[in-house]
Amino acid sequence: MAEDEEEYQEVSEPEELSDKQKIDIAKWFLTNSPSGEIQYVAKDVRSVLMDEHLYNMAVSEAFPVYNKTHIISLELPNRSGDVLITTYGELNETEYLDPRTAQVAIVDHVKQVCTEVRPATDEELPSPYIEEFRCALDAEIIKYVDEAYPKGICSVYCANGKDVEGPGSDFELAVLISAARHSPQNFCNGSWRSIWNVEFKDDMQMIELRCTMQVGAHYFEEGNVQLDANHECNDSTIFQFPDDCAISITNIIRHHETEYLASLEGSYLNLPDTTFKDLRRKLPVTRTLFPWHNTLQISLNRDITKEIGTGK
Amino acid sequence: MEAAMGLMRRIHPKHSETALSALLSLLPHHSSDLLSQVDQPLQVLCDMDIGKEFILCEYNRDADSYRSPWSNKYHPPLEDGQLPSAELRKLEIEANDVFAIYRDQYYEGGISSVYMWEDENEGFVACFLIKKDGSKAGQGRRGYLEEGSWDAIHVIEVGPEDEGIAHYCLTSTVMLSLTTRDESSGTFSLSGSIRRQMNMDFAVAEGHLCNMGRMIEEMESKLRNSLDQVYFGKTREMVCTLRPPSEVLQVRLPDS
Structure with a gap:
């Protein structure tokens, strides 16, 4: 976020801001909105800016960035499922590929809806060879996500080498899982995002996996508390037939995600007695409430300890 | 102003300083409201006379200088800087001494400062x-x-004494952030702020x-407790809603 901080250096001066500075501030608030809260932030930004033109410029630039960072999912209008908004499926600013249904969703970033769908063209889709691996993996991932995430949406993209026609070349798939839960009436929102890059190395007959998981939660009833957690990991397996690859890749993903969740739980369990204690103890070192009624005594004792040098 | 406070409630606590300076530049005519309603992380300055650090806030500021509770002098030096009355200064010195011990017992380190000043209705504020x-x-x-x-x-705010009784109105804010990081579990970070009145x-x-002192001790314990139990607890609940722990899944899917 270092860039964001820089954008603001000039802003602390009291002179009238330029339009560009106002738009930059508005964009900064929008792109930094917590999961599921950009529409609320936009409403507030609009009232603070008091300039429709600048507001529209800011939202049109900030929403696509936010939607892609948060990998939001949008329902396709023909009830054929959901499309993820991500650079992996981005054909242009407003068109996103849904590899599962071979459709292209046309989206309105600011309204966060998919307005239209069209069938994907052959050039937009991977070769039949790649599609066999992608499709097998997608089927396994759907099963896993259905069982592990009550509201999870997943998609498998070809990230590299979509035109590879057969054995002999490397290619790369990307598995994206996005689960969000928004309950503004309970002042609580959260999201889980995993991105798995799966590289099929033809020469070594190996599959290498790299993952980034990001978990965020925001609770804001009479306060503002946020969780940010992220984790990266690597693993590998052997190159096999598409169906076998799909199963072993999914097992690896399941294993790492389950472990990560357990380590998150562990971090929470450590809070009360270890981590939080380094900020402030529940009880004083003396294990009794502070003797406020006897403060004169405390001051005296401290002076004595200081004088005879028994203190630290 | 309402919208500005709405933004502060949603922006990530680690960005609150940037957010406030952004709002101040967008809404210069609301600057005093913003500064009084939005709490910012505390800054520290060293009292050169005593060689001890003290905390800066709106309450020990006069012009661009801050009064040290240790030497009672403004840093950088300021002629005619506002000072508390001799009587209140005596209480302020005692409060700083005692509060430092309190702070040590609960925090095992840290810095504390206490400032007092007279208010218009015969009481004082600390x-x-x-x-x-x-x-x-x-x-x-x-570690x-x-x-x-x-x-x-x-x-x-301490009201004037009436038949041996005084009214105390306490407003407390805690801002915190904590991050752990290791190979196996990555980066885990919780941050936030809450404010309560008593x-x-x-x-x-x-x-x-x-x-x-008693009110502050009770309030701090309450705030720590609700951050730990309620606020952190809610974010944990959210994580478990997004991806329920495996025990739950195994019960639901015994054959997997």
Whole structure:
């Protein structure tokens, strides 16, 4: 976020801001909105800016960035499922590929809806060879996500080498899982995002996996508390037939995600007695409430300890 | 102004300083409202006369200088800087001494400062501040935290004495952030701020300091507790809603 901080250096001066500075501030608030809260932030930004033109410029630039960072999912209008908004499926600013249904969703970033769908063209889709691996993996991932995430949406993209026609070349798939839960009436929102890059190395007959998981939660009833957690990991397996690859890749993903969740739980369990204690103890070192009624005594004792040098 | 406060409630606590300066530049005519309603992480300055650090806030500021509770002098030096009355200064000195011991017992380190000043209605106002760096590079005794900060601001308005009783109105804010990082579990970070108010009537016989101290101690325990149990608890619940722990799944899917 270092860039964001820089954008603001000039802003602390009291002179009238330029339009560009106002738009930059508005964009900064929008792109930094917590999961599921950009529409609320936009409403507030609009009232603070008091300039429709600048507001529209800011939202049109900030929403696509936010939607892609948060990998939001949008329902396709023909009830054929959901499309993820991500650079992996981005054909242009407003068109996103849904590899599962071979459709292209046309989206309105600011309204966060998919307005239209069209069938994907052959050039937009991977070769039949790649599609066999992608499709097998997608089927396994759907099963896993259905069982592990009550509201999870997943998609498998070809990230590299979509035109590879057969054995002999490397290619790369990307598995994206996005689960969000928004309950503004309970002042609580959260999201889980995993991105798995799966590289099929033809020469070594190996599959290498790299993952980034990001978990965020925001609770804001009479306060503002946020969780940010992220984790990266690597693993590998052997190159096999598409169906076998799909199963072993999914097992690896399941294993790492389950472990990560357990380590998150562990971090929470450590809070009360270890981590939080380094900020402030529940009880004083003396294990009794502070003797406020006897403060004169405390001051005296401290002076004595200081004088005879028994203190630290 | 309402929208500005709405933004502050949603923006990530680690960005609150940037957010405030952005809002101040967009809404210069609301600057005093913003500065009084949005709490910012506490800053520290060293009192060169005594060689001890003190905490800066709106309550010890005059022009661009801040008064040290240790030497009672403004830094950088300021002629005619506002000072509390001799009587209140005496209480302020005592409060700083005692509060430092209180702080040590609960925080095992950190910095504290207490400031007092007379208000218009024959009472006075006291501001108790604590800043603790609990990271392993700072004063975290146990060395668990990659990054950890706790800033507490307690402002108490003490009403005039009436038949031996005084009214105390305490407004407290705690801002904290903690981050742990390791190979196996990555980066785990919680941060946030909460603010609460408490009103009490006490007999003045035991002394203002004793009464104020008890309120602050009770309030700090409450705030720590609700951050731990309620606020952190809610984010944990959210994680478990997104991806329920495996025990739950195994029960649901015994054959998988």
